[in-house]
Amino acid sequence: MAKQQTRHRIKVKVPSSGFRRSFSFNRYSIEELGTSFLLSFGLVDNQGYTRDSYACIVRTEHLADTRSNLLQYVANVGLEPRKYQQWSPPPSSGQVDAIRLMQASRMGETGELAFASFSVHDMIVGWGEPKKRGAGGQANVDADLWCLFMVDLDLQIAFIMDLYSRLESENVDSDT
Numbered sequence: 001m002a003k004q005q006t007r008h009r010i011k012v013k014v015p016s017s018g019f020r021r022s023f024s025f026n027r028y029s030i031e032e033l034g035t036s037f038l039l040s041f042g043l044v045d046n047q048g049y050t051r052d053s054y055a056c057i058v059r060t061e062h063l064a065d066t067r068s069n070l071l072q073y074v075a076n077v078g079l080e081p082r083k084y085q086q087w088s089p090p091p092s093s094g095q096v097d098a099i100r101l102m103q104a105s106r107m108g109e110t111g112e113l114a115f116a117s118f119s120v121h122d123m124i125v126g127w128g129e130p131k132k133r134g135a136g137g138q139a140n141v142d143a144d145l146w147c148l149f150m151v152d153l154d155l156q157i158a159f160i161m162d163l164y165s166r167l168e169s170e171n172v173d174s175d176t
Contacts, residue, residue, distance in 0.1 A: 027087035040089040111156025113149040
């Protein structure tokens, strides 16, 4: 029998600088891999050549954790998402980062996505040591910054809505 989990509040501090990658994309791909999604992003030129690409994997449980914040952001922007052509990223054996956290913001017509991760071990240690807790008794954990994307706002909105529609359809499929 599985042990009942206790939920604690943590505050993940996401620094404003120090990203390992800064990237712009005009194509993306979302592929379901069991309990995770493989997210691929590409910058494709007018001749169809992929000039740069980035890939990461995120577990569905971590997407669920950021769902309300990202969907509220989309609602506040007020753009109707448009459909984008499905992109097939080129085969690669390059690095695939594991992320836990996504944040979205904008400046004018430029959308920004920030991908980060944090250590569950640090969270547990922080919770177990009162001196590492912040105001309200919540554990404080520093995030590790992976990638900062700057992209057309309508593509950012389309990506977020596409990702969460796939998460919703996965949850519906697993409930039946």
